[in-house]
Amino acid sequence: MQDSAGAVVDSLVTDSTFKLRYSQFYWKESGETGYAGSARDEWVQALRADYSSGYLFDFIGFDYSFGMADDLYIGDNISNTSNLKYDPTDPNNPDSFAGTTQAFLKAKLGDEKVGLNMSLGQKQRYRMLLQDSQSRILPSSTLGYDLDAHVGSLKFYYTEIDKQSPRDDDYWGRDLTNFYGQKIDSVRTYGASYSFDNGLSLSAAEAIADDYLKRQAVKAEYKMPVAEGSLKFEVVGARDQDDGDLFEYAGINGFLPETDDHDARYWEAGITYSRDGYYVGLQHSKTTGADFTRPLFSRDYGATFRATDLFYGFSLEDEAMWKLKAGTNFARWGLPGMRWDMHLAYSDGAAGFDGFRRYEAQSVLQYRFSGKLDGLNVAWLSVTHDTEGTPDGVNRTFSGYNITKHDANRIYVNYDIKF
Helix, strand or coil, X not given: CHHHHHHHHHHHHHCCEEEEEEEEEEEEEEECCCCECCCEEEEEEEEEEEEECCCECCCEEEEEEEEEEEEEEECXXXXXXXXXXXXXXXXXXXXXXXXXXXXXXXXXXECCCEEEEEEEEXXXXXXXXXXXXXCCCCCCEEEEEEEEEEECCEEEEEEEEEEEECCCCCCCCEECECCXXXXXXXXXXXXXXXXXXXXXXXXXXXXXXXXXXXXXXXXXXXXXXXXXXXXXXXXXXXXXXXXXXXXXCCCECCXXXXXXXXXXXXXXXXXXXXXXCEEEEEEEEEEECCCCXXXXXXXXXXXXXXXXXXXXXCCCCCCEEEEEEEEXXXXXXCEEEEEEEEEEEEEEXXXXXXXXXXXXXXXXXXXXXXXHHCCEEEEEEEEXXXXXXEECCCCCCCCCCCCEEEXXXXXXXXXXXXC
């Protein structure tokens, strides 16, 4: 009996993982006067602990994460802080915070061929149409439950959330609301995917915010070997519609336009060639019907999917975007821990503007250390985003956040210790 009990406890503890992450982020950004785009000058630090248990009786376990963040330096003449909660009455002294970032039960049934996974609680979720933001020094999370089933290469999932926790505060479980502050009871998303043996994979999903908004998306991806490398083809289509009395048909001045019938559609096609640690690709997208800019709930902190998002969204009605992307690692030059990724994007044609066009250049250079410094990662993000255009006064009477001039430099330092 004691041996049996010991084996049960051993399965829970032995298969568990524990990780500590210490981070420092420095962000220096400028937004031109008269345009959207925040001015930031912030240096912050954070410590996060992540524990993931094994499975008791090979069935049930739990995950728990705790994080704390504080500022090291906040510059003058800023318009916002992003990693810590911004206080317009005292912008140079954002509040430190500490709290739970994940706490959920998990369970599993079956095996690799046929199985079901379940989770319940607060966690970072990554679904096709519902993605909790990982872009700040501590992540946002949502409260709800998840079901994931698989039969071979066929996968299904269902997620329902009713609260959300910010990425810049230790608030546990804020109600989901529209931009008028009215409560949205829940957001549900479900989908399926299938991977064929020939390199083709298909996926589809729908998300519904109760009495507010609904969204569907489909994606097809095909990979094939070619010229000592591989080609990947991608096609994405999405649709966004109003879906009830909580929708803000009167609009939000400076952000969301007035409408009688919101029906935005988006598609994207792309091709990428990869070989020996480098890649180059081209993507084209087009939005029609309405702006594809609405989240599934206000203060979503990056939780909702928009395939057009780069550093800023390229998702206004009739906007057509082209993006060139490329990247490489430096293993062939004796630096296997270094890699560089970039994109150049250009768009025009947005409805309701005169002389509309925008471009964005983004570069990410990162290095993962090895040896005695294994676990240390340093990255530098550099972005220039420029939008031109003026509202035509007929179809669009304000520019809101759509006309942006923004330069950003961000340094990320993360050090992970795994136990």
